[in-house]
């Protein structure tokens with residue numbers, strides 16, 4: 001027995017040689033053992049908790065920090081069915097959470113820091129010093145905003161450079177800002193920013209937009225918004241000590257020509273990367289690091305582990321599809337548990 005050894009009712013797990021230390025896990029105490037552990041609290045995680053709770057599964061939802069996922073930094077959600085007048089993202093997520101709590105899931109507002117999924121059952125998740133165990137796991141860790149990755153961006157991140165207009169737009173009252181991107185996020189952020197900014201310039205690297213027609217038209221028709229195509233940000237400059245941005249060097253993607261463009265704030269809206277670091281080397285991930293699920297299912301490469309929402313979906317990426325796959329994951333987990341328990 002190289003990796004596990006039973007001492008009375010304790011399981012001894014030899015951790016990876018990276019840390020080369022031994023961790024004792026009380027694998028089966030009532031307090032820390034669950035039928036299913038859900039990781040992540042966006043529409044997928046909360047919906048999985050609603051369904052798992054209603055199926056009478058003993059359910060732990062590790063919500064992460066902050067809770068609620070990407071809708072918490074979204075302004076108005078206009079396309080979630082059941083809200084004909086639209087609904088604010090945080091208000092929608094508060095409703096998801098209340099519904100998950102109503103059906104008995106235990107919600108903890110903390111991060112999953114480590115996951116042991118490939119050493120047999122029970123699956124083990126470390127959070128704030130406690131190893132929680134479960135017979136099934138639903139991963140709903142979502143995706144995080146992508147940044148440009150240019151060196152000068154780092155110097156102004158969180159000050160003159162942001163990936164969240166809802167969070168930081170207010171700081172750019174009467175200022176000229178850039179929004180980078182050509183998708184729905186860029187159109188939404190740009191339109192939202194016109195509430196504060198004196199002018200918003202959308203900078204897109206080509207002249208074809210991924211944004212839906214309605215959101216693109218809304219941005220185009222807004223007198224405060226201008227759109228520059230075939231441009232990328234080559235460099236950001238300003239006062240590095242205060243983080244105040246003074247301008248950017250724009251590069252033409254066809255000619256390579258660099259032009260100076262004075263501006264006071266930069267909002268990056270170029271998509272997201274899945275939050276799968278915790279599962280690398282354990283679960284099958286695709287080339288973009290999204291979790292691979294079985295066709296038309298949420299089952300992953302490890303039996304008993306399911307994935308729902310943006311962490312496994314680079315195509316639809318909608319709140320409604322995330323919620324739908326959270327429901328699927330809970331139903332699959334329930335049937336899986338039935339199948340192993342007889």
Ligand code: NAP
Nearest residue numbers: 148181182183184185186188205206210269270271316317
């Ligand atoms: P997206 O649709 O993937 O668009 C990303 C945009 O950023 C693309 O225009 C892309 O350019 C550009 N981009 C990517 N990397 C870049 C880089 N390094 N430098 C410059 N530009 C770069 O992502 P999204 O806008 O975040 O939308 C994601 C999903 O959420 C979509 O399904 C969208 O419909 C949905 N969404 C919906 C709403 C809503 O309905 N209220 C709001 C926001 C988002 P290329 O086109 O050249 O690749």
